[in-house]
Amino acid sequence: MDSLLQQFLQLPKEQRQSYLRLLNQHPQRETALHILLTLPEQISWLLAKEKQDGAQLQFLRQKAEQRLALLLRLLVFRKTMPEPSVPVQSAISPQPPLEAFETRFWKSDSFSLELPLFALSGQDTPEIWQWQNRDGSRQLSIQVTDPLIGRATVYDRELLVYFCSQLCQSQVNGSGALPNRLRFSVADFLRDTGRDQGGRSYRAVEKSLQRLCNTEFAYRQQGLAEVEQRLLVSWFKLASAEEQKIEVELSAWLLEAVQQRQVLSLHPGYLQLRKPLAKRLYEMVRKHCGRQREWRIGIDALHLKSGSQASRREFRRMLRTVLAEGPLPGYQLLWDASRDQLQVLNRDPLLPGFHPRLKSGRMIWRRENNHASCQSHGTPPTLRREIIRKKSR
Incomplete structure (x- = not known):
């Protein structure tokens, strides 16, 4: 058995517990693993870090991890495994x-x-x-x-x-x-x-x-x-x-x-979803479109929100690939080339909505009821409402 492990097993239980708690804290994990390396290996670790030799660092880390795994098995076998640092409850x-x-x-x-x-x-x-x-x-x-x-x-x-x-x-x-x-x-x-x-x-x-x-x-x-x-x-x-x-x-x-x-x-x-951009697109659509029937976003805003580090041209290519593969779960993606925007349609059939005739009349009423249109058309509101009803039929 490695002499390093023998020395560790001879330490008091409190020191072993402190060491294992140190391994749980990610910023201190590298320091803790150094303990399971011999002095020449620790020197090699420091030299590899200076030279940025990733292969050597990975090799020494694996060696320390293997010794740690063996050490944990030995502690379990000897029934000296310390309790977790946080109570089980x-x-x-x-x-x-x-x-x-x-x-x-x-x-x-x-x-x-x-x-x-x-x-x-x-x-x-x-x-x-x-x-x-x-x-x-x-x-x-x-x-x-x-x-x-x-x-x-x-x-x-x-x-x-x-x-x-x-x-x-x-x-x-x-x-x-x-x-x-x-x-x-x-x-x-x-x-x-x-x-x-x-x-x-x-x-x-x-x-x-x-x-x-x-x-x-x-x-x-x-x-x-x-x-x-x-x-x-x-x-x-x-x-x-x-x-x-x-x-x-x-x-x-x-x-x-x-x-x-x-x-x-x-x-x-x-x-x-397996493509990373498809997963990110779904996240943005779920947050911003949600339960709405439609959501639009321009290519520049989409590129920024996605967090992609690809160029704008490469981002367009990746976006076209995702659009060609079909709809996202629950949403249909369409590209509006005239506005250079991504149009998102909610495919949930249970969304509340207006009857098509009522929806048409409501949209006309909104346009006609605008203050500017009232001045330009000069039509009395009661007559305009009658026109809207006829159009909606």
Whole structure:
């Protein structure tokens, strides 16, 4: 057995507990992993970091992670695994499978639906990314703690949708105050979101959790206090012989959104969208169109709101590809070339609306009742209403 592990097992229980708690805090995780490297390996780590040798850093990190996994197994075998740093009652067990829920129980906070918190591509990983709306009243800054891990993408967002849905279900069931920690089974998440349940998918979930913890945002809006938080505070793999379970600590911004009911239902088909721009388009449409029958947006505003780092010409090409593939879940997308706008039509047949004849008469009445048209036409209002009735027939 490695002498490093032997030395660690001989430490007092309190020191082992402090070390494992340090691993849960993402900013200190790299420092904690250094303890499981020999002195020559730590020197190699520092030299690779200076030379920005990603391959060597990844190799040493994997070696430290392997020793950590072995150490945790040894602690379980010796029955010396420390208790979690947060009492168990602060975490809740997984809810029933979401596939048994009604459609309305796929939930997302409206904050991340509107703002481009997530990258459309895994290549969009600058250490600091700045965004602001056209009048500059809203500003967003995205920063990654470790460039090698990268920024959270729209695919990683599905985990936050899953957590938000669980919190909303807990709120509906009247479970009291919302917990800041959730425990979930990776197998349940993969099944509920329609993903493959192979080993590669399990590793992809862990990488998504790493990117969520690695991504910090700072949001400024005129008249409001500045918000600086991580997308996800931390995550911790629980030792279980039956299935792989993970405990996550949620950020305050997500808990606040659920508590204040600033959430929207998502169509289950959203999780099946595979193109990143299609997923981002659905998020914007769901936030801005909502229950309206129609919503329009120009190409420049759409490019800005999407958060895409592609050129305007490339963005047009990607948009044409998405439009050619058919409608989004619940919405029909049309391109109005004369106005250079995207037109969104709500396909929900249960939306309230006017009878076509009444709707036609109502639109004519609005035009005719305008003050300017009253002066130009010179027709008495009673006669105009009679004309409107005849036109609507």
